[in-house]
Amino acid sequence: MRLWLIAALLSFCIGVAPARAAEPSFPDRGRAAVVDAAGVIPDAQEAELNDRIVGWVHSSGHQLAVVTVPSLEGQTIEDYANGLQRHWGIGRAGADDGVVLLLAPNERKVRIEVGYGLEGVLTDALSRQIIAETITPALRRGDIAGALSDGADRIMAAAALDPAEARALTLAAAEAQSSRGPSWGTILLIGIPALIVLGLIAIVVYEERSSKKExxxxxxxxxxxxxxxxxxxxxxxxxxxxxxxxxxxxxxxxxxxxxxxxxxxxxxxxxxxxxxxxxxSRPSSGYSASSYGSSSGWSSGSSSDWGSSSSSSSSWDSGYDSGGGSSGGGGASGSY
Missing domain, CATH: 1.10.287 (Helix Hairpins)
Structure with a gap:
């Protein structure tokens, strides 16, 4: 019994690497900045957001893709967003200045995936703040189009900052998060595994003491x-x-x-x-005195389930071609 508990504890602490899921079938982007594969954005709002992003892409050179998908196909939102960014090549080659704002409404998750080239201004802390303050509240109200539109606006504004302004905003975001204290999600994420580990340790210690007592x-x-x-x-x-x-x-x-x-x-x-x-003609290895009648005595980047996520990547609609950017460098995630 004790050996089993110790093995379970070690397996839990060390972790067993999960089998790698097959690459999902990503939606086709064409040249769009907004790809509503989940069908959750009204057509008029989708077209307006697409045109606004395309205009920003042409003026700034950076790339942003807003995407909704019906399913993450068994992947984490971090892995899916990073794979989608690489598959589409969001961001300019060599600059890696693309961003993907990904929403998975059925899993209730959202992520901002940020390319390495924009990580200095669109930091993980700022991505988390955008998700927590802008995207999540709107999603909780059921305003998906508004959440993505306002989130995209904040992403485009952050990408236009100079590094000093970005550092100031990042510091403010970090201080705001610190003043709020850890979220319930963070508490549960850390607390539940810790309680399980402590419980297993207590059982092992109890079993060991009981064995010694016996x-x-x-x-x-x-x-x-x-x-x-x-x-x-x-x-x-x-x-x-x-x-x-x-x-x-x-x-x-x-x-x-x-x-x-x-x-x-x-x-x-x-x-x-x-x-x-x-x-x-039977074995005798089981002999004892009695037998013969005698006996003795959430991820580095940012993502989220409705409203606490961010990360980096990019892609575009009828108005810009993918620049061949590589994988993202950071971001944030969350859920509700």
Missing amino acids: EAERERKDILEEERRKTRLKRQWEKQKAQGRTPFATFEDYYADFLAREKAKEEERMREYRARCAKE
Whole structure:
């Protein structure tokens, strides 16, 4: 039992690497900045957001893709967003200045995936703040189009900042998060595994102590039984000595002879048992005295389930071609 618990504890702490899921079937982007594969954005709002992003792409050179998908196909939103960014090549080659704002409404997750080239201005902390302050509240109200539109506006504004302004905003975002304290999601994420580990440790310690206690109790009983046997034999020796019926002058010699005779009896029983097993053609390895009638005593980047996520990547609609950017560098995630 203890070995099983220890193995379970080690497996939990070390972690077992999950099997890598097959690459999902990403939606086709064409040249769009907004790809509503989940069908959750009204057409008019989708077209307006697409045109606004395309205009920003042409003026800034950076790339942003807003995407909704019906399913993450068994992947984490971080892995899906990063794979989608690489598949579409959002961001300019060499600059990696693309961003993907990904929404998975059925899993209730959202992520901002940020390319390495924009990580200096669109930091993980700022991405988390955009998700927490702008995207999540709107999603909780059921305003998906508004959440993505306002989130995209904040992403485009952050990408236009100079590094000093970005650092100031990042510091403010970090201070705001610190003042709010850890979220319930963070508390549960850390607390539940910690409680499980502590519980397993407590069980292992209890089992170990119980085993030692049982062993000590067995030793105590063996000692008491031995003392009772010695007391009985000593009385027997004294009686025989008084009657002149024993050749042993001391009880120690008498007791040693008793033990030798008991050992000889046990060996004789063992020989008989093996002989019987050989005669009956069965193994004798299970012999004991009793068998013969005698016995003794959330990820580096940012993502989210409605409203606490961010990360980096990019892609575009009827208005811009993908620039061949590589994988993202950071972001944020969340859920509700």
